Amino acid sequence: MTLLADIEADIEAMVTCESPSSDPVAVARSADLVARIGTQRLGAAPARHGANLLWRWGGEPKVLVLGHHDTVWPLGSLATHPFSVAGGVMRGPGCFDMKAGVAMALHALAALDDLDGVTLLITSDEEIGSPGSRTLIEESAAGCAAALVLEASADGGALKTERKGISMYTVRAHGRAAHAGLEPHRGVNAALELAHQALTVAALADPQRGSTVTPTTFAAGTTSNTVPAGGEFAVDVRTALGDEQDRIDAAMRGLQPVLAGATLEVTGGRNRPPLPGSASAELFARAQRIAAGLGLPPLASAAVGGGSDGNFTAGIGIPTLDGLGAVGGGAHAADEHVLVDRLPDRTALLTALIRDLLG
Template sequence: MIEDLEELVLCESFSSDLAAVARSAEVVAAMGTRHLGAEPEFVVIDGVTHLRWTFGTPKVLLLGHHDTVWPIGSLATHPWSVVDGVARGPGVFDMKAGLVQTFHALAGVGSLDGITLLVTGDEEVGSLTSSRLIEDTARGLAATFVMEAAADGGALKTARKGTSLYTVHVHGRAAHAGLEPEKGANAGIELAHQILAVAGLGAGATTVTPTVLSGGTSLNTVPAEASVGVDVRVSEVAEQKRVDAAVRALRPVVPGTRLEILGGPNRPPLEGTMSASLYALAQKLAADLGVGPLISASVGGASDGNFTAGVGCPTLDGLGAVGGGAHADHEHVVVAEMPRRAALLRALIEAVR
């Protein structure tokens, strides 16, 4: 498992570098072929390379991704290493160790009939090309097991917030800030109004966060354009709909300006009801295997498991690596947990299939 993990980590796969993602797909495909005895289907959508193995009539989906947030060259500053039972390197935790565990789990399954394995190449940038592929693959299946990394303490992820992403763009009118500012329509002032309005839409577990700001061209010009990115996180579909309606109902305050609303819901929430039965099964199997007790967590970050839950497929997430530091300098994996998690995944597949 360590040798396989090293091979994946040394093949850098920054999401925004499509050539690197394609090279990574070749490495992942070769590794999967060695373990599973079958080559995958290469699904290339808008230049992004995804992989899918299908055995017989699909009943269970195993879901993961091979892209990472780490730019090419990160190995120079974050080299691959295994020291005192801890593996480090770019993407080791999110989520290359999860892929290794998946391959080793499947290699020990008596028959692969009824199993589909989908490994996408753009999860870290919003799954823009793979979301429909994921939904179509999961629709009607008995279960999806998401091999994303575990939460703190090795917790399985039984609920994830859904996400919506917006850009609120203000169109104003430029004018000289010293000679005739009254002839302009200040997009910056209007944007300030909209930022306050958007920030007020959060409630309870729902967060609505203004993020990236831009606007203006020079210090002596009334800005004609300005915009703000908005990140929305919700625990329930009803909240996602409420916020979406409120964002689209925004109206300008400054005379002469107009608003353009771009974006919308990106991932539906993975509600706890979609994982409850699978988590109970996992607890029982973990006890039988001696790899428990398991704990669970509800997290704010989204994954491709949100898509599978959104089409009605029971989904259990966080079955991948145990460690921490996703996207950060201290990203790491506890190596001793890798075979234990592979054994749990294998038992789940056998029980559901």
């Protein structure tokens, strides 16, 4: 088989082994599969940390290659979005984000004669914020000269050189129930308190500094004729700057109730620090030079709002380059797809970049 055929076969095997982050049985099954494929391609079995897979070669760590095998797609998605390859386009749940990237990492490393200093980590909970793998990611990155993240590319194959930091909060209001028709004045309306707080929270955004603060899901009350005694809403925060993450965190924790008799509870906090352009600049320039030397299409860069495990490696001071995975689009959406003809050249770029970093 050709390199492309092998990569396609590995992606198909991974995509057809569904792995929603929130399903431990499915994720464990996916980890078993990725471990088997990785052992076959690399000639070495990974160390298992739950459903996270770690390969390490040599003593002194130099390069961390990072990816994840969990997806946002629930079990049964293959019934409505089956794996397919037609007209040079691969489709299937999780193919772009980021099972193609996992396969590319395995084949890129398999093409190297010397892996001394390389660590490969494939995590299992990235799509839900990496609660169980963050420590392993940071420990694996410590001391490395570079972290290369196989998340899918940005539009047109651009590498992701900046990512916003992410914070997530829940704002809960506690009031007092009363009959909405007979004596509403005896109640303390938690829904109304939440409405006041949502306006306050949304006003914390600062578009000029790249900060968004978005109230998202809301829930309050029990029945349509009862003053709500409790409720909550979620808040999604994205910040390009670390000091903005600090500012918004302090403001969230300082929220005060507006209605007499209401109380507030704020939980959550920072999930991922920002990945600033300074963390990726040298690596991106190196990748551009290598791509030109290989005769590949010129590399572009992109700043994106979504986070990845690369935020964690950048957060501890490791130079980090993201978006080295597949070219395509539609992550998390019905039109998720990979451009098949770009798989070999992106894999070759990764191989050359790792070789250069080890050299």
